[in-house]
Amino acid sequence: MADIDSANTRIVRAFIEANARDGLKSAIAQYAAHDLVWWTPATGEIQGQIRQLAEIIHASYDENGLRFTIKRIVADGDVVVAEYEGLGTLKNGSVYNNHFLSLFVMREGKIREVREYHETAHASAIWGPIFADAAA
16 A cells, blocks of 8 residues: 555645646646546535636736645545645735645546645635636
8 A cells, every 4th residue: 555655645746746837727637537526615526617717727826826835745545635835926916825635536646536625715815806707
């Protein structure tokens, strides 16, 4: 089990780093299964829409993008849990600084499912107007 844990932990770490470096859409393309399911308290379960939301999110950050600081990653077979902090400034001047605890379910070396827990009031205050404008 240690080898699987190590491989899955490396994939999740690489996914988080790619998200910060290249954006969520690119990280999903590199490390996630084609049928990725993403869940957050604010959105519930989403599947195909995560790629569209990822484009909006990536385009909303200033030239420095979103930076992540990984606090801890633990694994048990096909399940990896990561605790990390995200910090970035949006083009509209808002600062997004949130803390995440995400559960990743792996399958055949790809991320199949993400259950992302974060501070929802802060996320809604920052992203609510941006997503509303995108939907209009």
